Amino acid sequence: MSNQSVAREVLQRLLSPDERIAMNLFELILESENLCLHTDRKSCILLQSNPQTPLWAWFAPSMDAESVESAAQFLSERIRLNPSLHVSADPDRCAPVFQRTKALCGLQPAVVMPMNVYVCRKVRRPALRGQLSFPTEADVPVVASLLKQLVEDGEHSQIPDEAALNFAKSAVGSNSLFLWKDEAVCAMAMIAHRTAETARINTVVTDRARRGHGYTGMLVSSLCGRLLSEGAAPMLYADARNPSSNRAYQKIGFEPVGPITEYRWTAEI
Numbered sequence: 348m349s350n351q352s353v354a355r356e357v358l359q360r361l362l363s364p365d366e367r368i369a370m371n372l373f374e375l376i377l378e379s380e381n382l383c384l385h386t387d388r389k390s391c392i393l394l395q396s397n398p399q400t401p402l403w404a405w406f407a408p409s410m411d412a413e414s415v416e417s418a419a420q421f422l423s424e425r426i427r428l429n430p431s432l433h434v435s436a437d438p439d440r441c442a443p444v445f446q447r448t449k450a451l452c453g454l455q456p457a458v459v460m461p462m463n464v465y466v467c468r469k470v471r472r473p474a475l476r477g478q479l480s481f482p483t484e485a486d487v488p489v490v491a492s493l494l495k496q497l498v499e500d501g502e503h504s505q506i507p508d509e510a511a512l513n514f515a516k517s518a519v520g521s522n523s524l525f526l527w528k529d530e531a532v533c534a535m536a537m538i539a540h541r542t543a544e545t546a547r548i549n550t551v552v553t554d555r556a557r558r559g560h561g562y563t564g565m566l567v568s569s570l571c572g573r574l575l576s577e578g579a580a581p582m583l584y585a586d587a588r589n590p591s592s593n594r595a596y597q598k599i600g601f602e603p604v605g606p607i608t609e610y611r612w613t614a615e616i
Contacts, residue, residue, distance in 0.1 A: 350384040351377055354394060357386050362405060368582050369464040369605040372403050372435065374542045385421035387414045391444070393421060401433040401609070406440040419447035426452045426612050433459060438608040445610075456610035461587040465601035466545070466580055470571040473561055473599065477529030479569040482519045489532045489554075490515035490524070497552040501586060524550075527566035534562040536570055546579040551592070563592070568599040 348356075354377055358367060367373075376382065379396035386392040390407035391414060402425055410418070422444065426432050434456065445456050482490055491511035498506045518524040518537065527534040534557070537550035548570065553563050571581040584607065585593050 350382045353386065353388075354382070354384050354392065357388055357392050358405075361389070361392070361407070365466075365604040366405065368466050368545060368580075369437070369607055370403060370405050371464075371540070371542075371545060371547050371582055372401075373405075374545075375540050376400075376403060383425070385418060387417060390414045391418045393418060393425075395425060398425065398428040401435060404434060404436040404441065404444070406436065406444060408440060410443060415443045415447055418444045419451055422448045423451040426454060430454065430612065430614075432612050433609055434612065435607050435609045438606055441608075452612070454612045454614055457613050457615075459609040459611050461606065461608045462584045463587050463593060464582065464584055464604050464607055465596050466582040466604050467571045467575070467596075467599070467601045468580060469600050470568050470575060471598070471600040472568045472572065473564045475565050475569070476560075477527055477533060477562070477565065479566065479573070480526050480528050481522065482515075482524055482526050482535075484519060486526060486532060487512065487515045487519055490518060490526075490535060493532075493535050493552050493554060494550070496555055497550060500552075525566065525570055527562050527569075529557075529562070531557075533557045533560075534566045536566055538570075538574075541579060544580060545582050546574045548581055548583040551583070561595075563595050564599050567596065571599065 358373060362370065373394055376394045376396050381397050383395040390410040391405065393402060393404040395402040449455055494511045494514055495506055498504060523538045525536050526532050534553040535550065536548055538546050539549040540547045548567065551563065551567060574581045585596055
């Protein structure tokens with residue numbers, strides 16, 4: 348069996364429906380031609396597209412010593428290939444493997460972003476002002492500006508103007524980027540990836556000058572209605588440190604299905 352076939356069989360057998368939603372990035376990683384996989388076929392599965400990309404890991408609530416050791420050996424080897432490796436996992440389950448990995452490689456996991464994972468099975472629509480629309484070429488500058496705001500607010504860093512413009516140009520016409528317009532562009536969101544059952548939403552941002560008016564809820568609820576009508580359950584990862592966005596998602600029908608935390612392995616904490 349190929350790594351993809353093994354991984355899909357393990358995911359289907361071991362993970363609950365909500366866990367498969369929480370580990371949605373597995374579906375994207377599984378599309379990689381050079382998939383790197385570790386699983387004991389009973390209590391863990393770790394997937395990575397290539398040594399330079401983030402690794403995602405699912406752990407069962409309990410693991411025996413042999414499974415912990417083999418998972419830690421695999422993770423340590425991936426960290427040796429990339430000493431600043433980012434790993435995303437359930438923070439309530441990763442401690443045994445992470446503790447053993449620390450002992451093996453001498454590095455530590457630092458929290459990059461704690462996330463709440465949400466799925467929307469039935470949307471609650473707020474009162475709407477404006478409409479959902481696809482961007483046009485004329486929207487490229489505002490899309491680039493919104494992306495810069497998203498990176499500045501969420502990652503506390505800057506994205507070069509050229510990179511923001513390149514993103515905007517590629518997103519226009521992709522049928523994956525959506526805007527909310529109320530006379531002017533107020534907010535944007537993107538469908539990052541789709542499976543047979545789910546659609547992952549990301550790049551959600553409201554223009555700073557138009558925040559506090561409910562535009563995020565209007566945009567995302569309308570997008571969710573569209574996706575649900577197509578048979579796809581909308582899901583997303585929300586920064587757990589941003590209570591306002593979490594409240595906005597819950598208000599329009601998103602339900603939590605579990606926590607995921609992104610870690611970066613480092614010599615310093």
